[in-house]
Amino acid sequence: MAGPVDATPVVEAQKRADPELKNVIEFLRGKNGPKVRRGILNGKRVDYFKGKTAVRTLLSPQYQKLKKVPVVKDEEEAKALMVKLLPFAFFLRTDRPTLATPPPPGTPKPLQLAPQQSFDPLSYYTWFYDGSPLYTILGGFAMVVIMLAGVMFPLWPVKLRIGVWYLSIGALCLIGLFIALAIVRLIFWCLTVVSMKRAIWIYPNLFEDVGFFDSFKPGWAYDEPKKKKKKRVPGTSSSKSSKKSVDGPVDTVPSATASGTESAPVSDVSGLRSRQAATIEEIDDDEI
Known part of the structure; x- marks a missing residue:
């Protein structure tokens, strides 16, 4: 994780944090924390998040279930807690500079440290903390053990090797x-497209982001096309009555009312027609 020029003060600042604040940091950096994005700071890839997502995370039910953490009841207390966490340098405020040539979509955004470190829900904050080192140590130890076990496979007992062989064959069959x-x-879908009015998918949720058993429910379903929502521009009306009133003869419009107020001239009606035509063309362009 990228850090300032001298990373030692950052580590020392993190060690000075109270246990309750460290518990908050562990929660924010965990799976229930704010959604992180990938960026580039000082030539290295980093994780950063937006301030308002962290505020919402502190107000979530998952945080309320935690013990030995500061109590957060409303948005103001969540912001105050973020301000309290900022001096310990677990995360620092960063800015996304505007580039002359924007990077392609999906690529990490360039970041730079903000000169003024303060908390703002609309600003971005980069993590300088990778979580508890215990998990990193255990993960590295597990990788070493797995690699040694794979290298020493010829020395395994015969029954253990046969069991692994059967397991591998079963996995390949699945x-x-x-x-x-x-x-x-x-x-089957191709056959139904040709022979039926509506195509049918077998196990329509097979590739959806659902659980294992939910992937096989239901057994089949019609292939429903996704409907596109049309944008409606304020000031336009799709009723036939309004269309008839505009397209009707201009001669029927009276020149004046009994109170002496003048009605809309013919030029205004023609201008309304042109504005309606322009509005319809703009909607078509947006849909394309």
């Missing part, structure tokens, strides 16, 4: 069955 199912459902 993968092959999944691929075959995907091919069969695609062929």
Whole structure:
């Protein structure tokens, strides 16, 4: 994780934090924390988040279930807690400079440290804390053990090697069955497209972001096309009555009312027609 020119003060500042504040940081850096984005700071990839997402995270039910953390009841207390965390340099405020040539979509955004470190819900903050080092140590130790076990596979007992072989064959069969199912459902969909008015998908949720068992529910469903929502521009009306009133003969419009107020001239009616035509063209351009 990228840091300032001298990273030692950052580490020392993090060590001075109270246990309750460290618990808050562990929560924010965990899976229930604010959504992080990828950026580039000082030539290194970093994680950063927006201030208002951290405020919402502190107001979430997951945070309220925690113990040994400061109590947060409303948005003002959440902002005050973020201000209290900022001096310990677990995260620092960064800015996204405006570039002459914007980077392609999906690529990390360039960042730079803000000269004034303060908390603002609309600003961005970069993490200088990667979580508890215990998990990093345990993960590294597990990787070493797995690599040694793989290298020493010829020295394993015969029964253990046979069991691993059966497990690998079973895993390959499951993968092959999944691929075959995907091919069969695609062929069936193609047949229904040609022979029926509405195509049918077998296991329509197979590739959706759902649980394992939910991927096979329901067994089949019609292929419903996604409907595009049309944008409506304020000031326009789709009723036939308004259209008839505009397209009707201009001669029927009276020149004056009994009170002496003049009605809209013919030029205003023609201008209304042109404005309506321009509005319809703008809607078509937006939909394209």
